[in-house]
Amino acid sequence: MMETQSMVIRLKRHEFDHPLPRVAVIGGGFSGIAAGVALRRAGLPFTIFERSADIGGTWWDNTYPGAEVDTPSVLYSFSYAPRVWSRTHVRQRELLCYLGDVADRFRIREHVRTGTAVDRVEWVEEEQAYRLTSGERDLGAFQVVVSAVGFLNIPRYPEWPGLDEFAGLAVHTSRWPRGLDVRGKRVAVVGTGSTAAQVVPTIAPDCAALMLFQREPGWVLPKLDRDYSEAEKDAMRSPTAQRLNRFAMLWRREKSQYRNAGWRPGTPQNAAAEATARSYIGTTFADRPELAGIVTPAYSYGGKRPVLSDAFYPALLRPNVSVVPRAVDRVTRAGVVDTDGQEHDVDVLVMATGFRTDFGFEFDVISRDGRKLAQVWDGEPSAMLGLMVPDVPNFFMMYGPNTNGGAIVTHLEAQASYIARAVRSMVRAGADRIEVRRRPTEIFNRVLQRRLAGTAFATANNYYKSGSGRIVTQWSDGAILYALATRLLGRPTWKYGGAPRRSRWQDLTRLAHRTSVLARVDTGGVWTTADE
Incomplete structure (x- = not known):
């Protein structure tokens, strides 16, 4: 340690001009x-x-009603910055606060x-x-x-004819306007992915009518999200306990995701997931068989990103909610026209159409x-x-x-x-x-x-x-x-290149200087080796 520190002092005294990249x-x-x-x-x-x-990135941008993570909070956070979370699946505002705290803590x-x-x-x-x-x-x-x-x-904005002429308000979920009030409005939500599954149950109680346009259904599993109890929060205050819990979660996922077993038709993991999703449909829509058929996918489980929600399916049973099992074909001043040619009057058009993925x-x-x-x-x-x-x-x-x-x-x-x-x-x-x-x-x-x-x-x-x-x-x-x-x-x-020609002494001093700087970890002025 003393030799490293002495070397650094000598190099600083020589003031070699070899800045780090x-x-x-x-x-x-x-x-x-x-x-x-x-x-x-x-x-x-x-x-x-x-x-x-x-x-905050996406968690700064996405402020739509109901925005929250699908991954357990303990995993959807940095291993070196554990937190006492309020819920099993954290909501947008708390997550944004967490990112700010991490940025401050690590300067x-x-x-x-x-x-x-x-x-x-x-x-x-x-x-x-x-x-x-x-x-x-x-x-x-x-x-x-x-x-x-x-x-x-x-954001991926649909290229619907007439969208620019729509007399109502058209919004993409990732650009949700502050203060948007849907109370008493006729709202069309286009898309049935994870975002729509969070938006629909959150705004449906306030809408006069909500129409969900579904081009193709997705598999939905219960999320089982809830608030943590005080006892669970106390347990999370132990960093060691939280790390062990995190590793246990990762290990369980690792076993199911090895070679994507959970997404591979014919495996026990995939069959079990699809059976759970089908059972969820059967239980929720036992009295609405026509709706059960509409929300049941025709492809194998995992073909699209599965939706995790305890509230989405029940929201579709509300008397003011209807599912239109067709895509939007075009937009008029008064609303949207589906691919069957039926026009639906709309005050607010919500595009839960995802993002560019190229x-x-x-x-x-x-x-x-x-x-x-x-x-x-x-x-x-x-x-x-x-x-x-x-x-x-x-x-x-x-x-x-x-x-x-x-x-x-x-x-x-x-x-x-x-x-x-x-x-x-x-x-x-x-x-x-x-x-x-x-x-x-x-x-x-x-x-x-x-x-x-x-x-x-x-x-x-x-x-x-x-x-x-x-x-x-x-x-x-x-x-x-x-x-x-x-x-x-x-x-x-890796391969390297682009270094200008220098004398052997220049190479050695440049390397020594850069290595010495890298060796200093920001621990309040304590010097250490780079590998510690």
């Missing part, structure tokens, strides 16, 4: 905060750019620039860095860029060869572990291709650690660029697609597939295996 993180939600914590622990300088007025907020929408990320070969712009503003050069915007963040960012990424990342993919998104793309140096994605599913926050923690290790590895190599090798990436994706073959993902109409039918969003196994893969498939798959 600047890292730009785009997005200030779960992914951006996870990246910030990992980069801060690694001693790397970073800036988080967030387009909204504050951090991330001081690195955040809110109200800044990055729209272009372009590699500049002469600088060996990316130049970021926001409109006409130059945000500066950053050697490393992390996309932390996820892939379910850009991994198209709201900013252009221009790589070293001048091509946009979208051109590199050409409609077939793929990456090493969803994180790195060959020939796109120093660029990382969180929640990238084939990383959806399972305990997503656990995935994000593993991805953030991978990024920090990659940048540290580049620093220690004395390089200016780090890239992932093409051959290992191709092998990884071939193996991944083989493990996804035979799942219900491939058979249903869903957002999981590209135009060719290749599954581009889903991970093939559980969160624990994914975290292990990020450890094993790191350094052996």
Whole structure:
């Protein structure tokens, strides 16, 4: 320890000018905060750019009535920041407060620039860095860029003829207007996914009439959400107990998600889930067999993202709620017309139509060869572990291709650690660029697609597939295996480049300086080795 500290003091005295790479993180939600914590622990300088007025990401944007998580609160949180939750499945406002608390606790907020929408990320070969712009503003050069915007963040607006002429109010659930009052209104909700399943039971009691337009039903399972008892809250105050509970939850999920058993028709796990969903339909709609038929899917369980809700099905039995088992064909000034040609008068049109799922960012990424990342993919998104793309140096994605599913926050923690290790590895190599090798990436994706073959993902109409039918969003196994893969498939798959020629002495001093800076963990001035 004393030798390390002495070396640092000597290097500071010589004042070698070898700055660490600047890292730009785009997005200030779960992914951006996870990246910030990992980069801060690694001693790397970073800036988080967030387009909204504050951090929170999707949980800042999505304020629609009933917004809450589908994953248990204990899992939908960082392992290093446990909390005494009020409910088994936390609601939007409490979750947003949690993210703010984490940002404050780990001193991330001081690195955040809110109200800044990055729209272009372009590699500049002469600088060996990316130049970021926001409109006409130059945000500066950053050697490393992390996309932390996820892939379910850009609202998908239907292209219905006449939508612009609608005389009422049309809203997308992810852009819910503050103060929207539906009392006494005729409301149309389009979509039957997880968002609609939260919106409908929350607003239905206030509506004069609510029409739910369903193009295709989804499988629904009871959520079993509830408030925690005081005894359970007391138990959560023990970090050790909460960590054990978290691991037990992960392990149970791991067993059911190994090779996507829960989503693979013919497995005991898949059969049990579908039987539970069918029983739920039969019990809830015992007196409404025609409605039971309308909400029963024709595809195998797991073909689309299952809906978890205790309130959605009962809401469909309300006298002021009707299910229209048809898609919307067009919009008129007075309402919507379904595919059978029937017009429905509407005051408020709610589009629970989800998000773009093509991994198209709201900013252009221009790589070293001048091509946009979208051109590199050409409609077939793929990456090493969803994180790195060959020939796109120093660029990382969180929640990238084939990383959806399972305990997503656990995935994000593993991805953030991978990024920090990659940048540290580049620093220690004395390089200016780090890239992932093409051959290992191709092998990884071939193996991944083989493990996804035979799942219900491939058979249903869903957002999981590209135009060719290749599954581009889903991970093939559980969160624990994914975290292990990020450890094993790191350094052996990386390559370095771009370092200018220097003398051996310059290389040694540059490496020593960077290593010494990395060795300092922000623990109140305590110096330690990088591996502790």
